Amino acid sequence: MDQFRAVLRELKQNKLALLGAGIIVLIVLVAIFAPYIAPHHYARQVLPDRFLPPSTEYPLGTDDIGRCIFSRMIYGSRLALMVGVIIVGIQATIGVTLGLISGFYGRWIDSILMRLVDIVIAFPAIVLALAIAATLGPGLVNVMIALGIIGWTGYARVVRGQVLSVKENDYIEAIRAVGASDIRIIFRHILPNVVAPIIVMATLGMAGALLAASALSFLGLGAQPPEPCWGAILAAGRGFLRRAWWIATFPGIAIMITILGFNFLGDGLRDALDPRLKT
Amino acid sequence: MVPIILGVTIVVFSIMHLAPGDPTAIMLGDRATLQDVVELRDRLGLDDPIPIQYLRWLSRVVRGDFGRSIHTRQPVLDMILQRLPATAELTFTALILSWLIALPVGIFSAVKRNSIADHASMAGALFGVSMPVFWQGLMMILLFSFILGWTPISGRGNINHLILPAITLGTSGAALLARLTRSSMLETIRQDYITTARSKGLVERIVIVKHALKNALIPVVTIMALQLPVLFGGAVITETVFAWPGMGRLMIASIFNHDFPVVQGIVLIIAILVILANLLADILYTFLDPRIRYD
Numbered sequence: 001m002d003q004f005r006a007v008l009r010e011l012k013q014n015k016l017a018l019l020g021a022g023i024i025v026l027i028v029l030v031a032i033f034a035p036y037i038a039p040h041h042y043a044r045q046v047l048p049d050r051f052l053p054p055s056t057e058y059p060l061g062t063d064d065i066g067r068c069i070f071s072r073m074i075y076g077s078r079l080a081l082m083v084g085v086i087i088v089g090i091q092a093t094i095g096v097t098l099g100l101i102s103g104f105y106g107r108w109i110d111s112i113l114m115r116l117v118d119i120v121i122a123f124p125a126i127v128l129a130l131a132i133a134a135t136l137g138p139g140l141v142n143v144m145i146a147l148g149i150i151g152w153t154g155y156a157r158v159v160r161g162q163v164l165s166v167k168e169n170d171y172i173e174a175i176r177a178v179g180a181s182d183i184r185i186i187f188r189h190i191l192p193n194v195v196a197p198i199i200v201m202a203t204l205g206m207a208g209a210l211l212a213a214s215a216l217s218f219l220g221l222g223a224q225p226p227e228p229c230w231g232a233i234l235a236a237g238r239g240f241l242r243r244a245w246w247i248a249t250f251p252g253i254a255i256m257i258t259i260l261g262f263n264f265l266g267d268g269l270r271d272a273l274d275p276r277l278k279t
Numbered sequence: 280m281v282p283i284i285l286g287v288t289i290v291v292f293s294i295m296h297l298a299p300g301d302p303t304a305i306m307l308g309d310r311a312t313l314q315d316v317v318e319l320r321d322r323l324g325l326d327d328p329i330p331i332q333y334l335r336w337l338s339r340v341v342r343g344d345f346g347r348s349i350h351t352r353q354p355v356l357d358m359i360l361q362r363l364p365a366t367a368e369l370t371f372t373a374l375i376l377s378w379l380i381a382l383p384v385g386i387f388s389a390v391k392r393n394s395i396a397d398h399a400s401m402a403g404a405l406f407g408v409s410m411p412v413f414w415q416g417l418m419m420i421l422l423f424s425f426i427l428g429w430t431p432i433s434g435r436g437n438i439n440h441l442i443l444p445a446i447t448l449g450t451s452g453a454a455l456l457a458r459l460t461r462s463s464m465l466e467t468i469r470q471d472y473i474t475t476a477r478s479k480g481l482v483e484r485i486v487i488v489k490h491a492l493k494n495a496l497i498p499v500v501t502i503m504a505l506q507l508p509v510l511f512g513g514a515v516i517t518e519t520v521f522a523w524p525g526m527g528r529l530m531i532a533s534i535f536n537h538d539f540p541v542v543q544g545i546v547l548i549i550a551i552l553v554i555l556a557n558l559l560a561d562i563l564y565t566f567l568d569p570r571i572r573y574d
Contacts, residue, residue, distance in 0.1 A: 122553050130534065
């Protein structure tokens with residue numbers, strides 16, 4: 001609890017981290033209140049209103065079938081956050097579990113798991129995710145699965161490293177001596193000690209997940225029409241760049257601001273939780 | 280390294296078998312008859328046990344036979360080798376650009392720590408890391424091709440064609456590298472031997488360039504090698520945005536044509552290139568820091 005307060009105090013002094021947190025809160029609010037904020041439904045098509053530039057009726061203009069870009073982006077924030085959280089959730093669950101096992105049991109289990117990490121990081125994440133998403137078929141669910149089962153290596157490495165140092169502590173030896181099971185030692189006594197780096201990685205991981213997921217959507221493997229995914233809206237605007245620049249421009253800004261938010265907060269959290277890493 | 284390459288081949292092979300249902304059905308499309316499916320399964324040996332199929336595939340791959348494209352019937356390796364120079368041209372230019380930008384910016388930021396220039400370049404770096412490659416590419420086309428008319432929109436040809444894709448691909452790497460160079464330089468400048476060098480009365484430029492830089496660059500070199508996977512990933516996207524005729528664009532086209540042997544071949548070759556780059560980084564590492572020796 002004391003550590004939590006200290007971190008919060010440190011964060012309050014970091015302007016960029018506060019800005020990041022502010023951006024994230026704003027996007028969460030937009031996602032929650034999307035139906036109240038969006039002037040139109042995301043799928044509403046008004047064909048006579050095709051390719052309209054930004055105006056009071058359509059704040060960010062309309063696309064090739066007369067849909068309001070602003071409304072689609074507002075609803076798109078829901079997809080963006082959901083996709084990010086699910087991808088990071090899958091990555092962290094796999095990575096933390098394997099990292100705990102690897103660090104705690106050591107020996108051959110550790111060797112095998114760390115070789116597995118070496119193998120997975122030999123692939124550029126987006127290339128491997130593309131191949132997996134292509135085999136599974138297009139769609140957001142498959143994109144989340146593909147990115148989820150690839151991006152866990154960082155968590156595994158960091159957690160393993162932490163476990164290796166935590167498990168040498170005398171109190172772990174003492175708990176073992178009173179007969180605690182491995183599972184209990186791992187989850188009750190080791191895991192709480194490695195939570196800090198996991199939080200930092202997950203925050204920065206949200207940025208990476210959003211970037212990767214929107215890239216896959218841009219390439220046509222993610223969200224399928226009429227889902228209002230930012231990457232897909234942007235991709236649809238690609239063919240009309242000269243005629244209607246606003247279709248591709250605004251979703252990109254939304255993606256960038258969201259990613260900046262998570263990067264700012266993640267950097268701030270890292271500095272607050274681990275002052276040694278402060279730059 | 281060999282176990283990792285073997286592991287990589289297992290992963291690449293397995294991706295083909297991840298597909299729900301019969302891979303031949305995907306390859307042949309909706310209009311295939313039962314006989315077509317049976318023939319293709321037989322030809323590909325899909326009814327054999329998986330380990331046997333893997334070993335057969337591996338023995339062919341080792342001999343450079345990556346199979347044939349379902350779409351064009353050409354040998355996969357030939358198709359990849361045709362596209363490799365374009366991808367190499369793009370990634371190397373991007374890599375060099377990112378170093379040219381990142382190293383001076385990172386060093387300058389560290390030396391002038393907490394100055395306005397430092398804050399501005401680090402804010403710029405954060406923007407660079409956070410900007411989606413595909414969006415940046417489109418915005419550059421919008422500005423430099425459509426509005427200013429300075430560069431061609433897409434394709435490969437002379438330096439004018441290369442400049443936008445290379446900047447697009449190099450930006451995020453440059454941003455990451457600038458941040459790392461800065462923190463590594465800061466770490467080094469604090470060391471005792473730098474204070475000694477200064478107290479000997481050496482000119483600041485000599486202290487920075489001759490004493491600090493070489494040690495500060497050691498972690499940066501590792502990151503440069505680790506950058507390669509990111510660059511290859513970015514190349515797939517950049518090539519798509521700029522219609523650059525490289526491996527990445529071939530991969531995307533093959534994905535939409537359900538041309539799995541080509542996708543498989545590209546993923547494998549990229550992974551092997553990344554492993555080789557890591558090896559190169561290890562070698563460079565010992566060159567830069569003689570204290571490190573690999574036995």
